[in-house]
Amino acid sequence: MLEDKNQPKTQLENLGEFGLIEHLTKNIEITQESTIKSIGDDAAVLDFGTKKAVVSTDLLVEGVHFDLAYMPLKHLGYKAVVANVSDICAMNATPTQITISIAVSNRFPLEAIEELYEGMKLAAKIYNVDIIGGDTTSSQKGLIISITAIGEANLDDIVYRNGAQQNDLLVVTGDVGAAYMGLQVLEREKQVFQVNPNNQPDLEPYSYLIERQLKPEARKDIKELLEKLEVKPTSMIDISDGLSSEIIHLCKQSNVGCNLFEEKIPADPQLINVCEEFNIDITTVALNGGEDYELLFTIKMEDFDKIKANPNFTVIGHMTEAKEGMHLITRANTKIALKARGWNALSE
Amino acid sequence: MLEDKNQPKTQLENLGEFGLIEHLTKNIEITQESTIKSIGDDAAVLDFGTKKAVVSTDLLVEGVHFDLAYMPLKHLGYKAVVANVSDICAMNATPTQITISIAVSNRFPLEAIEELYEGMKLAAKIYNVDIIGGDTTSSQKGLIISITAIGEANLDDIVYRNGAQQNDLLVVTGDVGAAYMGLQVLEREKQVFQVNPNNQPDLEPYSYLIERQLKPEARKDIKELLEKLEVKPTSMIDISDGLSSEIIHLCKQSNVGCNLFEEKIPADPQLINVCEEFNIDITTVALNGGEDYELLFTIKMEDFDKIKANPNFTVIGHMTEAKEGMHLITRANTKIALKARGWNALSE
Structure with missing residues (x-):
């Protein structure tokens, strides 16, 4: 379902790690007021003023959390972002930024990783979150995705798991x-x-x-x-x-x-x-x-x-x-x- | 160098995902004033008041970034935290919190993961950062570690990569x-x-x-x-x-x-x-x-x-x-x- 054998394939080795990061992140736009500095330094810089920051993280492993036989890479990227955005929503907070780290084996050509990123970028756009950083590296086997989502909220608005009362x-x-x-x-x-x-x-x-x-x-x-x-x-x-x-x-x-x-x-x-x-x-x-x-x-x-x-x-x-x-x-x-x-x- | 064949081994399957998270995180203390809510909810909650938040993330893959043949797990855990703390220091910011996600194959007994966590906890203590969340899951092969570090700084103190001038x-x-x-x-x-x-x-x-x-x-x-x-x-x-x-x-x-x-x-x-x-x-x-x-x-x-x-x-x-x-x-x-x-x- 996934593969078109005729599509162009660029081997990741030809790009190198820095080349791949540059390639994947070059069109990422920043729209959040709270994003002071995004991708390109040792860390991103965020400004939450009087609001509180909310942070959540997920690790997804091929063969454990997803099967690429029926999960198109673009959908996988979209879903990976959604799962993290959902954790921020579950705090009654507003998602504002995400970091994306991926590890890929050499079996993936550049075009596959681009597709994955397309889905991530689409989700970031739809949910109005900035992609502010990440890490890109190789894996010995399969695809691994780690996303950290950050959100903001007034302290009084945040809802925890531990506040339920009898009769609620x-x-x-x-x-x-x-x-x-x-x-x-x-x-x-x-x-x-x-x-x-x-x-x-x-x-x-x-x-x-x-x-x-x-x-x-x-x-x-x-x-x-x-x-x-x-x-x-x-x-x-x-x-x-x-x-x-x-x-x-x-x-x-x-x-x-x-x-x-x-x-x-x-x-x-x-x-x-x-x-x-x-x-x-x-x-x-x-x-x-x-x-x-x-x-x-x-x-x-x-x-x-x-x-x-x-x-x-x-x-x-x-x-x-x-x-x-x-x-x-x-x-x-x-x-x-x-x-x-x-x-x-x-x-x- | 690493293995003592006589040490007790607890299979991870017996604990389950939630059990493992509970087991690994039960003794994690919080010392940062800015940590409002730590592990145990969909997301952690941070308060940076008038300071800015600085965020960095790393993904480490066994066989690519480390070799367990000579890297004891406790050292690996320590080093993984240090690498992320270092990124925050490189912004001239003060590291305050980290999230830790790990994926492990079934070849690792609980004791091995505990050792890894010991090193992470030690580094968190020495560098005075709170472990505020993470994800624990299985991998098809090897050990994968993803850490996101958060720091704080006054905006005027933050140093970027792009400020060098001729003659500096x-x-x-x-x-x-x-x-x-x-x-x-x-x-x-x-x-x-x-x-x-x-x-x-x-x-x-x-x-x-x-x-x-x-x-x-x-x-x-x-x-x-x-x-x-x-x-x-x-x-x-x-x-x-x-x-x-x-x-x-x-x-x-x-x-x-x-x-x-x-x-x-x-x-x-x-x-x-x-x-x-x-x-x-x-x-x-x-x-x-x-x-x-x-x-x-x-x-x-x-x-x-x-x-x-x-x-x-x-x-x-x-x-x-x-x-x-x-x-x-x-x-x-x-x-x-x-x-x-x-x-x-x-x-x-």
Whole structure:
């Protein structure tokens, strides 16, 4: 799916490390007022005035976090930036800058790395963050991407994972589980392709799921939306590992329990259809499938009226005393303990 | 040299990703006033008040940047932090926080990663920086380390690479080339060890060189020292790739040329001896050997009197018009163009 064998290929050795950095960073524009000095020195310089700086970082490894057989490099670059921007959004902060480090083996020609950077630059543009630095080096095997995102916020606006209180409502943005099933569809197509490379897959019935997997978006809009509705979450996290795992993070750090209602978990109609086709339980997918990059947060019960009419938000449960534990209340009204299966990179 | 086969080994799979992060970060103390929120949320939160934030990042790959056959993990961790702290020092800023991301293959037991972290924590303590976040994941092959360092400075104090002027003096701290020859000594010992594992090497005559390679230090002291001497450099960079390469960076970004005097380049007596033993030209080593983490900077000529008596500084050349180019003036008084051989990761 990825490779056009006729495209021009420039070997990275011919450029050298400095040449590659220069080549990749020459068109990077700076738009943030807080960026005083960007790429080209030992470090970037940022000015946050009276605002606070928020910093997050991620490391992505080929074969562990992504498979280039179905993940086009431009999409990978876009997604890598989105995942980091999402962490800043989950602090109720505004993303402002990113640094990008990549290590590449010699199997990648310059054009491949350019494509990766195209996706990164596109995401930086769309989310209005400056690319202010990074590192470019070689790897012995595969592609490695490390991104650090920086954001700004007023101290009073920042929302941590540890502020949830008993009786708070648990709210999720958008829908969950689609990115995981998008991956399942792509994995199946990869296997079909390996058996018959001439097979032309019809991916139309899976378009939403595949887009959620290949080109997810961070919910940068939520901060503004909540401000408009005059709601400040008591705790917040983004859904990168899976709903279940993120709920457990909020509960543990806030020292509360939680009842999550199966019937309330928002799912896209396409996800419902595809879970039937794959004969997979949709709730398992919603609980354990990661990479949706939606936001999960808690609000005070009295704020319910302010958000209930907004289609971006779904109340999926409420917080309890810590000793009551963390449970899924099924449609059949049975109580099942939540497990942090999540996306466990080290056991895979 | 590294492994004690009898030491306890805990498989990383048993801990899981979250367990490993929790285990590695549980004793990390926070001492910086500017650290509002550290590890444990989607992002860390920093407060720089009226100071500016300075950000730098590095990606280190096993087999490319380090060889665990002679680099103990604790030293590697220490050095990885030092390399990043050094970049902040090279901005004439004070390092305050770091994030640490690592990817490890299953061949590393928990104890190995703990050792790596021990070195990182030690460096964080010595350089007084807070470890505020990071990412821990698996790799398909080897160890990958990504560190982002953050520092603070008054805007007026920050020194860029692009401020050097014609007639400015070129100054280097400490001595150069030793880290590279330390690596050569270790490479030789590795080969001896492979032929005869029972051979006990006598590394005493190389102790300084090996220490410069295995446990380099960042020149965090220089900012304060220059302040005391009332000297503000016009441009500055740290020596990570090699003197020649760093001089070229300063010249290109400042749009000046340079005359570097071979006889002025500071070398440790041990380096002189070992270069003779290895039959390697010491100037080649000083120019192209990297990882010394000394600072290279330019000052106005009228500041010469302020620094000339200080043993930390050596004037090694002066800046010229750009059109005169960048040259080494040899002991025999011949002019040789400087080349950015440096440490070219992509051609190796």
